[in-house]
Amino acid sequence: MATIRDVAKLAGVSVATISRYLNKNGYVNEETKLRVEQAIKTLQYEPNAMARGLAGRKTGTIALIFPDITNPFFAELARAVEDVARMYGYTVILCNSDNQADKEQTYIRVLKQRYVDGILFASYSLRSDDVDALNNEKIPFIMLDRAPRETSCTVVSSKHLEGAQQAVQHLLDEGCTKIAHIYGPQDTVTGRERFMGYEQSVKHFPWYSPSLVEPGYFRVDGGMEAVENLMKRHPDIDGIFAGNDTMAVGALKKLQRMGVRVPDQVALCGFDGIDLTVIVEPEITTVAQSIYDMGMLSTRLLIKKIEGDNSEHQTHLFDVKLIPRESTRRKRKE
Numbered sequence: 001m002a003t004i005r006d007v008a009k010l011a012g013v014s015v016a017t018i019s020r021y022l023n024k025n026g027y028v029n030e031e032t033k034l035r036v037e038q039a040i041k042t043l044q045y046e047p048n049a050m051a052r053g054l055a056g057r058k059t060g061t062i063a064l065i066f067p068d069i070t071n072p073f074f075a076e077l078a079r080a081v082e083d084v085a086r087m088y089g090y091t092v093i094l095c096n097s098d099n100q101a102d103k104e105q106t107y108i109r110v111l112k113q114r115y116v117d118g119i120l121f122a123s124y125s126l127r128s129d130d131v132d133a134l135n136n137e138k139i140p141f142i143m144l145d146r147a148p149r150e151t152s153c154t155v156v157s158s159k160h161l162e163g164a165q166q167a168v169q170h171l172l173d174e175g176c177t178k179i180a181h182i183y184g185p186q187d188t189v190t191g192r193e194r195f196m197g198y199e200q201s202v203k204h205f206p207w208y209s210p211s212l213v214e215p216g217y218f219r220v221d222g223g224m225e226a227v228e229n230l231m232k233r234h235p236d237i238d239g240i241f242a243g244n245d246t247m248a249v250g251a252l253k254k255l256q257r258m259g260v261r262v263p264d265q266v267a268l269c270g271f272d273g274i275d276l277t278v279i280v281e282p283e284i285t286t287v288a289q290s291i292y293d294m295g296m297l298s299t300r301l302l303i304k305k306i307e308g309d310n311s312e313h314q315t316h317l318f319d320v321k322l323i324p325r326e327s328t329r330r331k332r333k334e
Contacts, residue, residue: 002043011039023058061091062302063111065104066122069096071218071246072274073291074122077144080295081120088303090117097123105130112139118306120144120298140305144298145289146189154305155315156298160190160271163287163320164197167241167269170285170322174267174330176239178207182216182226182251184243191218194243194271212237216247223250231258238266245270245277248284252327267328273321282326290318 004022008015013032020026021036028036039045064081066074082092093116097104104123108130111119118140126143131153134141143155171179181198184191195213202208214230216222223242227250230237242248248270255262262268262282270277273288297316304311 002045004045006043007036007039007045010043011035058117058306059115060089061093061116062118062120062299062306063093063095063107063116064120064122065095065097065107067097067099067104068218069094069098071244072276073244073246073272076274076291077122077295080292081299084296084299085303088300090303112137118142118302120302122146140302142298142302142305144294152313154301154313156294156301156318157189157315158289158294158318158320160193160320161197161200163271163289163322164194164241164243165201166320166322167271167285167287168198168201170324170328171239171241171267171269172201174239174263174328176267176330178212178234178237179239179241180212180214180230180234180237182214182223182230182240182242182247184216184218184247191243198241209234216242216250218244218247220246220250220253223247224254225250227251227254228258231255231260240266240268242268242270245272245274245284245286248286248327249276249280252280252282252284263326263328263330267330269328273323277325285325285328286323288321288323290320294318 004015004018008018011018011032012035017028017032018036021028021033062085064078066077068074078092078094085092095107095111097107104126108119119134120142122144123146135152141153143153145157168179179202181195183195183198186192186195198213211233212230214226216226223246226247227240230240240251242251248268252262252268255266255268260266268284270284270286273286273291277284277286301316
């Protein structure tokens with residue numbers, strides 16, 4: 001493989017000139033640029049991105065840390081991040097933390113060594129201390145869909161509480177008279193606000209009870225276990241709002257195994273709007289987030305930070321949209 005010294009020798013210039021040309025840092029006249037470009041083409045020289053990053057503190061890479069690679073929400077998010085990053089000449093490193101705080105901390109320690117130019121966090125376990133450390137070390141980062149409480153950072157997210165209220169109201173409009181909730185981790189904004197939206201919508205009804213809620217951990221198996229526990233405690237439940245679509249899929253699977261008809265006996269609504277909701281039968285009603293747009297905006301904001309934008313931290317909230325499908329279309333009583 002050709003080295004930067006080989007390019008310099010063929011172009012008849014110094015290594016420093018080649019470095020200025022590659023890093024776009026300093027003046028190189030047009031005649032010299034042409035000679036350098038011809039030498040690079042002749043030698044098929046590919047700059048070592050890591051070496052350039054260590055020297056100039058830029059590698060053209062960003063990282064996306066997310067908690068669960070099996071959740072289709074994060075796959076759709078990653079696609080948007082990768083598409084936008086590529087438009088701006090960046091490569092994306094995907095880091096799956098498996099919902100493990102220690103694994104996430106390991107990723108952060110490695111990434112903080114300047115091997116990446118910035119980090120996108122779609123994280124369950126990032127702590128306020130971690131955010132403060134990133135700010136103090138001036139490492140560009142964006143929080144995507146969730147963030148620790150009372151921290152100074154830019155966040156791109158959705159109107160989770162409002163979306164949960166839409167879901168519950170839809171179930172009520174479909175004639176449900178006793179609605180349960182399968183909730184996600186309460187140490188996340190998504191899980192907490194969707195829980196709050198449910199609770200605010202139903203707590204004034206005489207049928208409401210704290211035993212109508214059950215954790216599902218944002219997983220398919222969590223949704224299955226939760227719906228079984230709920231139906232044991234309240235066999236007269238006729239509506240379920242699951243805090244994300246993967247839990248809704250698990251709930252649907254378990255209800256069908258139990259011989260419970262959806263939506264005639266129990267109407268079911270999820271949250272996120274992932275493609276998986278249209279693969280199952282019946283198709284699941286969901287509150288859809290603008291997943292791709294969220295990924296696009298967060299990536300653009302991160303790249304702006306990397307390239308020197310020092311704007312104040314902001315929270316960008318996307319609207320959500322209820323998409324009614326067969327899992328809530330109940331037969332109307334005459």
